[in-house]
Structure formats: C-alpha cells, structure tokens
Amino acid sequence: MYFLWRYQPEFMGLKTHMRIPLLSKIFSELMSPREFRRPQANYDCIRDYAKQTLLFLTGLPPHLLVPKAFAARERIVKAFETYFENKGYETGSEMTRARRNILQTYGIYGQDIARMETVNGFGILLNLLPTAFWTIWHIISDRDLLKNARKEAEAYLQGNDDWDSGPGKAEEDLPLMASTMREVLRCHVAGAATRMVMEDHFLNGKYLLKKDSMIQMPNSVPHFDKNEWGPNADQFDAYRFVRQEGKKPHPVAFRSWGGGANLCPGRVYAPRLILTVTAMLIRSFDISPAETNGRWEHPGQDTSNPAIVVVQPQKRTMVRVSPRESF
Numbered sequence: 001m002y003f004l005w006r007y008q009p010e011f012m013g014l015k016t017h018m019r020i021p022l023l024s025k026i027f028s029e030l031m032s033p034r035e036f037r038r039p040q041a042n043y044d045c046i047r048d049y050a051k052q053t054l055l056f057l058t059g060l061p062p063h064l065l066v067p068k069a070f071a072a073r074e075r076i077v078k079a080f081e082t083y084f085e086n087k088g089y090e091t092g093s094e095m096t097r098a099r100r101n102i103l104q105t106y107g108i109y110g111q112d113i114a115r116m117e118t119v120n121g122f123g124i125l126l127n128l129l130p131t132a133f134w135t136i137w138h139i140i141s142d143r144d145l146l147k148n149a150r151k152e153a154e155a156y157l158q159g160n161d162d163w164d165s166g167p168g169k170a171e172e173d174l175p176l177m178a179s180t181m182r183e184v185l186r187c188h189v190a191g192a193a194t195r196m197v198m199e200d201h202f203l204n205g206k207y208l209l210k211k212d213s214m215i216q217m218p219n220s221v222p223h224f225d226k227n228e229w230g231p232n233a234d235q236f237d238a239y240r241f242v243r244q245e246g247k248k249p250h251p252v253a254f255r256s257w258g259g260g261a262n263l264c265p266g267r268v269y270a271p272r273l274i275l276t277v278t279a280m281l282i283r284s285f286d287i288s289p290a291e292t293n294g295r296w297e298h299p300g301q302d303t304s305n306p307a308i309v310v311v312q313p314q315k316r317t318m319v320r321v322s323p324r325e326s327f
C-alpha cells in the first residue's frame, strides 16, 4: 500500500490522498479485485447518486429531475448485476456472499440484489471515507497529537508496508488513534436513525409513539448531550475515549454505528482499515498544509446530505506530502 502513495504527486487534496488506497482496499476486499477494476469510477457514481438521495425518496421521476444522479445509479446497479451474474461474490468477502445468500432465502434475486448492494455501497463508502479524512485531519493538524499518534503507529506497524501484515488488532494497539476516530464519529456526525414503531408506547411516560408511525432520531442530539459527555461535549477531544476517569456515557449516547437489528456490520472492519491506513500515512510521510501559509484551516462541514452519517468536509484541504527521512 505504501507504494500507492509513494508515487502520487507531492501536492494534492488530502481527501484524494486518503481515497486512493482506501478505495482500492475496500473494493478488493469486500467485492473482488477481478470485477471492480475501476474503484474510482464506481466511487464517483455512488457519490453522484448519493447527493440526490432525498429526491429519489420523494418518488418523483429521477430521470427527469436529476438525470446525472439517475445515470450514476443505473451505472452502479449495472456493475453489480454483472458482478452477480459472473459470480464475482465467489472471490469476494464472506460478508458479500452471506448477504446474497440471506437475500435469496427471503426471495430476493438478481436485479433486486444489485439494487440493494448499490444502496449499501454508498452507506459503506460515504461513511468510511469522511471518517478516515477527519481522523487524519485531526491528527496531522495537532502537533502534540501527531507526535503521540506517531509513536503508536511506529510500534504497531513495526516496519510493515502492507496493512494485511499488521500484527494485531488496530483498535487495541492504537488506543489514542482509535479514540481520535471515535471522537470523529461522535462530532462529525449528521443524519438520523429512522425506525418504525411496532406497538403503541409511552416514551418517558410523556410522549405517545403510535404503532406503525415512523420516528427519526437525529444522531447529533445524544452525541452532544452534556449529561452524557460532560461539560466539553461541544468540543473535539481526541483523548476523550482513552481517559478512564469519570462516568461512562450510556451506550445509546453513541449512535454512529446505529443500533439494534440494523447495527452496522462494518463496525469492526472499518476502524481496522481506517486506523491502519492512517498509521501508515503518518508513520511514512510528513504532511503540511499547502495553501494556507502553513496554517491548518478547518475545512467546514457539508451537512447537506442527511442520508449519510459522517459529514463530508466542505472545502478542499490541499496538502504537501513528502516521505519522512527514516522511511
């Protein structure tokens, strides 16, 4: 993986810099390298489609109102159809095979599986990539945090250049970086969990939730609750999850992996990938801001798409990347 970065231009957008190795890993590990040879093109389709999620949900004709997003969706559906017709899943991940088998058990076949995987695809990519972006952004823009995270990264990687050969469990072996990533998932969050009420219920003895109605629970409400997270709940604190003292927040106060029957099955895989890629990046390269007189500027958050959990940065962060002397 180091080589995927080593020969990229020295001056480029941080998001692009992260995206190249992550996309190639995700497509090759979850699907199969043979079928998804152009990860960037697939990602572009998923991104263009996801931008218009709300309009698709209205039921208005998308091919007339958002033709670019519609064409993007159909391209990625087609790619999945070909993938399933060619039995690409046989060399893909166990998760992809299991999902196909379960869907078939419930009578869902062919094109419908392709369409379901298309939606999952944007859940997977569009949450994972911004989580990786913000994790690396917070680490490299804070000198002390970078110093401490680098110590962890060097001990964890032990000179390896490919994350497959990583010796241990990233979340346990990179505690400070894992805490930073969890804080990213707490703070850079948008979206709302949507649930159907199965039976009449008085919430807190106060609010009647009627059977068959839908409720939406915005993630940001529990995530910034001072009763759970303490007086600095509004601030980003990379060390929050490595501190032992104080009362632990209620598990439901952290919604970034969802919960209940829909709990994210990628919640083990995603941190391992993000943390190992981040570890390789900070261990091997010096990264500095390229357009803002050497100062890191917060790129702002694009909260316009409620369909995704982790928000995208609003502005581009251009960086200068050079190999560290010892690597």
Ligand code: HEM
Pocket (backbone or CB within 6 Å): 030, 095, 120, 123, 124, 127, 128, 131, 185, 193, 194, 255, 256, 257, 258, 259, 260, 261, 262, 263, 264, 265, 266, 267, 269, 270, 309, 310
């Ligand atoms: C940082 C990255 C990720 C975040 C923040 C994230 C977040 C979420 C959330 C909030 C849900 C909805 C849960 C609910 O409705 O309660 C979900 C569902 C899902 N996620 Fe993830 N996810 C991430 C990465 C991944 C990855 C890498 C995979 C695949 C390997 C994945 C596969 C899925 C699937 C298949 C579902 C649907 C589960 C179901 O309804 O049965 N996710 N994810």
